Amino acid sequence: MTYMTHLECARCGRTYDADQIMNLCACCGPLLVRYDLKAAAAAVRPADLAGRVSSLWRYREVLPVRSDEHVVTLGEGMTPLLSVRRLGESLGLPNLMLKDEGVNPTGTFKARGSAVGMSRARELGIRKVAMPTNGNAGGAWSAYGARAGIEVTLVMPVDAPAMSVLEAVAVGARAYMVRGQITDAGAIVARSAKAHGWFEAATLKEPYRIEGKKTMGYEIAEQLGWRLPDAILYPTGGGVGIIGIYKAIREMMAMGWLPEGARMPRLVAVQAAGCAPIVKAFHEGREASERWEGAETVAQGIRVPKALGDFLVLEAVRATGGTCVAVPDEDTLWGLQQISRTEGLFICPEGASLVGAARRLREQGWLQPEDRVVLLNTGAGIKYPDILRPELPVLEKDATI
């Protein structure tokens, strides 16, 4: 069962009944789910989790779904936390780890948000969902929508990655392209929603996606034996993952699931040099970002010119003593080659940008050799097949190599 109590605005603190259909707060701030953590802590201890299902639903008490019958799952979560020591040693960080979200249904961490978001949508009686998307979220929400029996409509920029379009269409989503950016897609959804009875499920416009994403934080702690790493590097577009991980760690601390006096890991928001509004705001000491003009990067999943939750990302980074790093595409492609060839991990460019960021932070002395550092890889490389163009030698049948 869940210990959810209510929704709370992350901006103004206003609270709402959780059992009504909600998008944003009246002040336009995003809503966060709150729980009775004292009661949850009394009901379940970390040791109780050992025999539970190998998915994010093992953290059932701190997830926002009231009845098990509404849970929509494809087995998402409990992704591996791998030691990547050979890569780490080459960077001067022998205790480097990678959490591989590519091993999720639909191949990215977006499965977490859509599993929990769709479960709660079903529980609240929502029948139709619509969203603008640059790619992976669309593929994931479409899959979970099909599984839930909820109709999904997507609007995507014409340059959205072909693989996500394919996934969405395969599972029967209604999908449209727009000659424009993600913001244009969002405007079309907003204009059209009422006439069709769509619930708008764009990033942070509904309160439950983040609850799925936060389970990455719970898993990292559990997989490290209920200890925390020294730093977590996260590729930041909308930033829901880093906000979620921060929320998870605070929840675990409140429940006493972590050792007395445990230190917060330093959270690092990594962006592409070609689209780095949060990095800019961080270094300028601002509390929110400004829209980034002319956004362009090979890491399409973090090409978000203005994130609704930017102020929460900045808060999480600052509160944990973290930092923000902008990685040029050439360092991302270098990182992709390094991790692929050294560790056999063909990851997505968003994840690969973290390798470049880790190298930089080590060189600057911001990361120390003994630090236990987690790279949060958000997806599988195979979802971006255009990033490499292999040309192989062709042999005749009677050849010998």
Add this chain to the structure above:
Amino acid sequence: MTYMTHLECARCGRTYDADQIMNLCACCGPLLVRYDLKAAAAAVRPADLAGRVSSLWRYREVLPVRSDEHVVTLGEGMTPLLSVRRLGESLGLPNLMLKDEGVNPTGTFKARGSAVGMSRARELGIRKVAMPTNGNAGGAWSAYGARAGIEVTLVMPVDAPAMSVLEAVAVGARAYMVRGQITDAGAIVARSAKAHGWFEAATLKEPYRIEGKKTMGYEIAEQLGWRLPDAILYPTGGGVGIIGIYKAIREMMAMGWLPEGARMPRLVAVQAAGCAPIVKAFHEGREASERWEGAETVAQGIRVPKALGDFLVLEAVRATGGTCVAVPDEDTLWGLQQISRTEGLFICPEGASLVGAARRLREQGWLQPEDRVVLLNTGAGIKYPDILRPELPVLEKDATI
């Protein structure tokens, strides 16, 4: 630790020391790994597994790697076993389940065989591995090779799926195409191996890949609370998975991990109508298959004209009261659409062929409405992007839907 004792020829029964580098038996039969199951049963009970790592390495005692330091892992295994009740009800099989191997590193069940095969190769001091491949195995072995620091050389038919080529090249494998079939590729590897010092790791030509695959059987039992389903449908190319599942169930029975008097699930080997040598041999009452000429199917992963382990597949099917089914491509594509749209599972065509097979077996009365049936989906649909060609409406920025 492992309770491995020796290798045994599946054809003639001759035994070999496990701690030497081996390919086939002197009689050309494939070698199987044997364990001291009595000692393993005394050392570990099913309940002991609950808190273990969420990967196939949780079954450490019955895996053939002596030292943990040689384990090469990307977090493979413990894939979800999902209820697909809505699809099942449409087929008259409400207790239908799907084990989703698409949620593995490199997106297919091939990760299991290569993880265990590469671990053991490393342990035995092998430095270079080569194999012919039609696709997914090549991608997987390349990834685990990179992780292990073992050089991998692949030879693939020119029509091998682009995604597997991409994966292999991304992680630094040496790859060649051949204007010919998988058999031609195999001949090139065999001719070239000695000069380069390659260990040949083709299907069943080395004893350890099957040990990785068998863990699918252990997981199905564990995920069902140490009970067995009534039937398991498996898309059969080389057949290593079905041989492995059968081996696993026999091992679990020998260790007393299953309830007293537990009945073997009926194992069903599913092939494509365009390449069905084992189905033909089954219905003709033969003990082995004949090479299938002109093999052609949309399910490329099961386009295997003559499998080295065909006799073991037939033995597993017959010993469990199972059967063999050939599925036309149109039923496979129908199955793909059904499961994608009903359950949000965009799976590979090999897996989709099982939906067609399940429908047929239910219509024939071979499966009963109350049967608990597991479809073993071997991979993610995204690895075959050419199977669908979505065309979407394109909107202008100021559009309303």
